[in-house]
Amino acid sequence: MQVVTTQFQKVVFQWPQGFYSDGIHIGLRQTKKDFGWLFSKVPAAAAGTYTTNQFQAAPTKLTQQMISQDHQLQGLLLNSAVANSCTGEQGWQNALQEQTWLANKLNVDPELIGVASTGLIGAQLPMDLIKNGLPQLTPTKSDAVTYAVLTTDKKPKTICVQGELGGKLVTITGFAKGSGMIHPKMATMLGFVTTDAQIAGADLQHLLSEQVDQTFNQITVDGDTSTNDMVVTLANGLAENPVLTPGTADYQQFAQALHTVLSALAQQIAADGEGATKLVECNVTQAATAADGQQVAKAIVGSNLVKAAIFGEDPNWGRIISTIGATKADLDIDQVDIAMNGMPLVTASLAVPFDEAAVKATLGQSRVVIDVNLHHGVASGQAWGCDLTYNYVKINASYHT
C-alpha cells in the first residue's frame, strides 16, 4: 500500500475560490442571525448524505432530489429556528418557493438550488420574513453564514485546510451546526463543505458517503435522529487542479483532507453537545470487524450512565463493560481491556488496581479518551460524544416554549 503523507494544513478560516455567503437576522430568532446563503459563482460538483428518519423534512428532501439528479448544485438557502419538518404539502410548497426565489436572485436554473432548515419541528416557515430577507443577502467572504444556522449551539463549527494538488492550491472549508437531537444515521443536523478542487460529482459522492460513516455517523449527543440532517459538499473546480481520479496519489491526498475536515466538524459538534462540558472520544481496537469496533465505540459514548459518570468525573468502568456486553459485537468476554485517559482500569475483563485520584484528576479535562481493546481481531472503530449534565436536562425541558 502506498503511503501518502498529507500535505494539507489547517489554516485560518477562509472560503475556497469562487464561494460567497452571508448570514443575517430576519426575525426567525429573537436577536441572533437566522438566515443565510452560500453559493459558488459557477455550478459545483455536489454530494450529500441525508437523514434516515422516515419523517424527512421538506428542505432535506428537496436538496436530496436536486443533488441526486446530476450531482450538481450552485447555491443553498439556509435558515435556523424553523425546521420546516412535518409541515405537509404547505411545507413542501414553501421549500419550492424558497428554491425559486434564490434561483431568480442568482439567475440560475432552480435545479441548481438547495435549501436547508433547522429548528422547531411542526411549524410553517414565515414566508413573508424570508421574502423580505432575501434582498438583504449579499455575496460576502465573511463567516456570517456559519452563525446563521445555529440553534442551541454555543458556537459555530468550522475548519479550513489548504494543500497543493497537481501544482494548484486547493482549499477545503467546512462548517456545521448541531447540538441536540444528534445521533446521526446519517449526518448531524446540518454540515456543509466547500472546495475549489476539481472532482467529478459521482466521485465526490462516493468519498463523502464513505467518510461520513466514519465521522458524522459516529457521533452521538442524545441518541435521537433528526428529521432534517444533511451533509452537503460542493466542489466548484476553480483551483484548476487536474480532475481528481480514483486511484491516484492526489485523489488520496484529497480524500485524507476531506476526512480531516469531516472528522474535525464531527468532533466539534460532539464537544458542543447540548449542556456538554467534555468531549468524550472512544477508540476501540482489535475488534473482529470494523462494524463491531464502530458499534462498541458508539454504544459507549451513547450510554447515559457512562455520560453521567464522566460528568461526575467518576471512572466507573462497570458501566463501560456493561455497555460493551449489551451490544451485538462479537466478543471474547474474558479478554476485554479498558483504559481511561491512558490509565488501565480493566485487563482481561477484570478490575486492575488504579490510582483513582489520578484518574479522577484527568477526568476534569475537557477531553476524555476511553480506549477499549477487545483482543478479538484486527479491526478498529472510533466514536465521539459528550457528558450528560444538568444543563442538558435544563435546555431540553424548556426548548419548545
Next chain:
Amino acid sequence: MQVVTTQFQKVVFQWPQGFYSDGIHIGLRQTKKDFGWLFSKVPAAAAGTYTTNQFQAAPTKLTQQMISQDHQLQGLLLNSAVANSCTGEQGWQNALQEQTWLANKLNVDPELIGVASTGLIGAQLPMDLIKNGLPQLTPTKSDAVTYAVLTTDKKPKTICVQGELGGKLVTITGFAKGSGMIHPKMATMLGFVTTDAQIAGADLQHLLSEQVDQTFNQITVDGDTSTNDMVVTLANGLAENPVLTPGTADYQQFAQALHTVLSALAQQIAADGEGATKLVECNVTQAATAADGQQVAKAIVGSNLVKAAIFGEDPNWGRIISTIGATKADLDIDQVDIAMNGMPLVTASLAVPFDEAAVKATLGQSRVVIDVNLHHGVASGQAWGCDLTYNYVKINASYHT
C-alpha cells in the same frame, strides 16, 4: 375466542402458602437492608428470564443453569450493593459457595438453590459478611426481603393478587427492584414472583417468557441493559388447585393474573426510575405488527428529548414524531395521530390547534399518557418509562464513589 373475566383481585401484601423470606442488614450497604432469602417449604416449579448482556453476572448465570435443568427451585439467596458481575473465576466460585451455604441451611439439594445479586459491577462479594449473615436469616412472613434487594430505588415494588382456580384460593405475589440501568432486554435488574398455584415448570416458563416480553421488556429508564437482570417465578402448588393446563379457562385466568402482576411491577419500576418525577405510558394502536407497536412505544418512552420535555411539562410533539420516524416500524408517514393525556396534538401527521395551557396542566400529574395511532394495521404495543431530570444526572454522576 372465549372471553375470560379475571376473578383475581388485588389484595394487601402477603405471601402465598408455604413461602417464607427475610431481609436484614449485614454491612454491604451503610445502614439499609442488603441481604435476604426467599424459599418455599417444598420444591417449586420455576421459570426465569435473564439478561441478554454478554457479560452475564455469575449469580444470574448460576440461577439460569439451575432453573433450566428441570424447572425446579426451592430457595434463593439475595443481596444488594455488590453485583458479583465481571468478577471472573473468583466471582463464580463465590456464587457457588453461596449456593452451597443456603442448601446446607435449608437441607436441600444445591440444584434447588438460586442466587441473585445487584449493585456495583466489578467488586467481589465480601464472603465473610455473607457467611456471618446467613445464620441471622429467619423464615418470616414479612415483606423485609423486598427492601433487601433495593439499590437507588426509593421504595420496594410489590403486588399481590388472589383468586379461585378449581375451587381453591390461589395467591400470586411479586416484588422487584430496579431504578437505573433499566432497559430490559430481558427483564429489569431483579424481579420475583411467587405463587401457590399448581402448574408444570415448562408451562410456567412459557407463560413467563411470553409475558415478560410485553411487560418487563417494555420498560426503559436509561437505555442501558444490566449484567444481572433476571425475573424468576416460583409456583409451589400448595393451593392444591387442579394442575393448570394450557387451553383451559383456569389456565387463562392464571395467565391474566400473572400478566397483571408483571405489568404492575414493571410500571412501578418505571415510575421509580432514577430521578423520575413521572411515569410515562405510551400506547401505540393500529400498528402493522405487534413488534412495530412495541418498538414505537418503547422508542418514545426511551427518547432523552421526549423524557426531558415531559420533565419540563412541555407538549413538544415534534420530538415524539421524530422518534417514531427514527424507528424501523412500517409507517404511513402522512397518517400518524398523537395525543397527550387524551388531548390531540397531531392528526394525520400535522399539528392541530390545542390548548397548550390545558395540556401543560395535565403534564404536571405523576402519570403522563402518550397515545399514538399509526393508522396502518390492527396491532398494538405498550411501553413505560419516566422523565429525565436533574436528579437522574445527579444520582448517576456520583454512584460509584
